[in-house]
Amino acid sequence: MGHKVIVFGVDGLMMPLVKKFAAEGELPHISRMLSEGAATELLPYISAWGDVNWAAFLSGQAPGTSWRGQALPADYARTRPLLKRLEESGLRAALVHFPESVASPAPHFTLSPYWSAAAPSPYTFAAPAIFTTDRQRLDVPPKPRQQTLGWPPSSPLAYHDKGLWQPLEREVNGEYRLTIRSPHGDNVTLSLDIDTLTLRSAHGGVTLVQGAWSDWLALGEVAQGGKARFWLAHVTPYIELIQSEVTFPQRIARDSVLAQMLFEDLGPFYSQWAVKASPDEALLASTFQDAEHQSLWLADSALRLTHQHGYSLWAGVHHLIDESHHLCLGQYDPDSPFYDPQQAARYEAVIRECYKILDRSLGRIINGMDKETTLFLASDHGAVPNHFMCDIQRYLAKHGLVALDNQGQIIRSQSLVYLKDERGGLEIYINLQGREPDGTVPLADYACLQARLLHLLRNWHIEHNGKVHHAVAWALRKEDAASAGYWGEYAGDVLFTYDSGFVWGTSASGEDICPVVAPGANHGPQKPTARTAHTSNYGVLLAFGAGIRRGYYHDHHHHGPYRMADPGATIAWLLGVKRDTLDGSVMQALLAPDETDI
Template sequence: MSHAAKVLLLGVDGLIPELVERFRTEGVLPNIQRLSDDGGATRLMPYISTWGDTNFVSFLTGQAPGTSWVGQGRSPYGTRHLLELMSTAGQRCALVHFPETLQPSGAGDFCFAPFWSGAGPAPMELAPACLHSTHLDQWPDIPQTEALGWPPSGTLAHHQKHNRFAIERAADGYHALIPFNRSEPVPVMLAQDGESRLVLSLGECQVSLGVDEWSAWLPCSTEQATGQVRFKLLAYDPDERRIDLLQSQITAPAPSSTQPELAERLIERHGPFISKWTVSADPDTRYFETSFDEARYQLEWLADSALTLLDDEDFQLFATVFRLNDETHHTCLAHCDPESVFFSSEEQARYLDVIRRSYQLLDDVVGQLLARRRDDTVIVLASDHGDVPNRYLCDIHRRLAEFDLCALDSQGRAVREHSRAFLKDERGGLEVFINRDLVPASDIPKVQTRILKALTTWYVDAPEGERNVVALAVKKQDASVLGYWGEHMGDVLFAYAPGFVWGSNERGDTIARVTTAGANHGPQVPSASTAFSSNHGLLIFNGRGVRAGAQLLFDASTGIQRMDSAGATCAQLLGLDTATLDGKPLVALLE
């Protein structure tokens, strides 16, 4: 086999194979069509939980969760995974805006702007992306009666943003404040400039803006740090004294990168990096179209940096993850899939068009990569999972409490020190741990059985009849068939049935119908699917060493491909020995 010297992994959060096929058939994804036709492709079955951290870590280590999954924000070390094999072989990897759960370990490796999942702003974020307005009543507060996602107190499933700030009227015009995270706010002045324009002043810089115009990137400094910011004037009515102004996220990623000088070169060459856009990609949200502007900027920045790092800085592997597509699924899929309780045939086209646009944006940048990559570079387009619509929220700690396994406080949260069984936030919400401080070793099997009883007898009366809440549940000693083992995993592993999602509500229900339209992936069994979408991932290789036109069949009844095998295939393309990897190279896709 001819080995490729370079691998460019464009990871896409939540890219759904069924929708890729739908849009390819429509003819609106010509570059992804070419990428697949001239390369090798297959679907991938995610591991439990069907989360980006779990599955992109498995992908890029080439190892199953039992070997490489420690927990969110906790990188594996010493397992001789793919990145460690590269370091031993003298090859360098660049992880750019990749999940923080996997950190490269080689002295020459590069880690830049890892996707932040911790509490509060990312260390590199100086100021959040914001909407400034003279009329904040355009965005009335919507009471939230339920929380979906893991941990269940979060709002992961809704991709909600709380980033709107007032523009104050003054005698000399208008004033806004950029809310820096770790220092005093920075003032922005706005003054009328003719009939339909505004002059924006930031420090010593001034720019004139009309409606729908973006400013250039402007320097923005505090005593602690310096970054760059740009603005878009969304609305201006001088008679009503109405202004809506978008302000980009402000970041300083170089100091926290593993190679600050290299990071500065990327920023100087390609512009400032943003990890978040200002407005959700939700057609029911005012100015949602701007999410496509900012997402395109981010994705083109990532593509440009990938080629710079591979071609000019002599890295052998580049990996990133782009998240717009997953966001459009969370906000729109429930309105598009006929099996969703929120589906409306009258509204389907409007929501589906938002998803389609996110796929077309991705396709545009795939085309740029195909046109510009060198002959020695294999492009890998891959997703970690898909999405399927939500139907019921499930409060796992309340369910365990009903079986006298978990103690709850007045807010319904688990009190770990008084609970025989609990879940850990960092492990993805589908592993139940037994409290060794309360349960003697001799009683562990009994408590495991009690947990299984709580899970396997959990049913709900649905309009179509009785439905099981949990699709599968196994004890730790039986979980190796699902890719789980080792000291980090829980005592019981489970996955929810299709349509069931982590969550809690104000009533304190153990299970309840969701009241807001949404779609999820993480909690539901990896094989979850409808006729419209699925939880499956997607994998396309294109380049030297890949068999053109190869299609590896994916059939749950005869054979499936897993995330770690995709990583092992990357290792083989890089000329590495794959013996320490759990995955096996997908040789049917290779020459």
């Protein structure tokens, strides 16, 4: 069947916790990968978030070549990334729930590209929801936040908000009614017989079992074949049940026939769950079950598509661990200002369970792969606890470089500089006359304004508890940013990264820099090398199987780090395709002796 590579991507996976839980005996399959394969940490690019780094990983190219912006794939034919080189060699890749910023035209297969926009996903009929008869839950308005973290400011993601609460209404006949609401068309109403715990649609019914997911229930033509399942949480003192995400089976993949074969074997695919991965959530068990089903679905699809359908490369991304880091590291890591030793074990237990779910999925792949398969367990970044919030827009406005409206949004025609929502929040663009539609800065002032930006960024600081903390770790002119992997027409005129513990956001009280008011952890804005004694912003690569050196750990402190573009070049080497258009280097130290260049 030929050499195959499976890239099981895990958003946010970090080596300190891999090693910790493996040493505790909790990760038998990952421990096997460590002992019988090769491993290393990977240095992310800025922004240290998935969109930039998965694009670099799978293309084998640095962001200057591979990344135009979130949901804006680079020119596939011009840049000739790894997938193009596969196509030229007659090979195909399958991308399952992989970021949509990676171009993957035919003959490659895509299913449920990761949707990051604020608009409803075109692949989703209905988001997951929680139905309840508890009016207190439904009627109490949410508390306004003092701070909102994330980039872009208009669509923050750092809190991983979920919990779409909906009413469960009692009918005259004693049954209950719930309505699955869709942004794409008509809603679907179901009836619940609480005596028999039976939930019915016009197309069938399922029986509910408390604390477990039901069978899948067809929702009919309005959902275009979509199905939902349900998790019964409570019957008394109030009724509460969770509805899964409902996806469109005919829209979710490029090849609907192949996708239908997967759905018949593995069940529907969904991208998100209803309850946050936090010990503060009463219905957390539903997320563990839901996320594990998705993780195993990914693992099974990797084996089927590579071993039965002729795909030479499979790549997908699972997001549970990243979510647990955002929500739990702020109370787990002693470096966090919110650390409480009396509560830390609760948060550690949630993170550990997420890693154990991952380990069971890796076991599924290891037990099913043949001797011609290489398995990569990989991540795009890690995370470290938050200490301070930074509002770059307000900081630049304070110094007269940006004009903001009453909602805090930039007025481009009155601003000397600006940031782009899709570019990750670490690149500043000069509003240059002749280049920008509403340019305000003469070309003669360009270099002077670059210098002013560097001065402002390098001197942005906060005095806290008697110490001065500088917000920015480093800042570079565009012409110097090749050292960070950036070049070309899309790069900002000044690039920078925040120091460890600083996170992008906005504050209701108007500060441009201040302590965070709630526990959390982040990765995207911070320098790629950020770390504490317990956490790290580096990504992870564990390699196992065909062509991989046994029992080797590449310590970046002693040998220097591999970067996010290097795995793509290494995959090209393993699959025997040309890599002259790739920026990454083959990770020779991780390969078996007979696989390395002479």
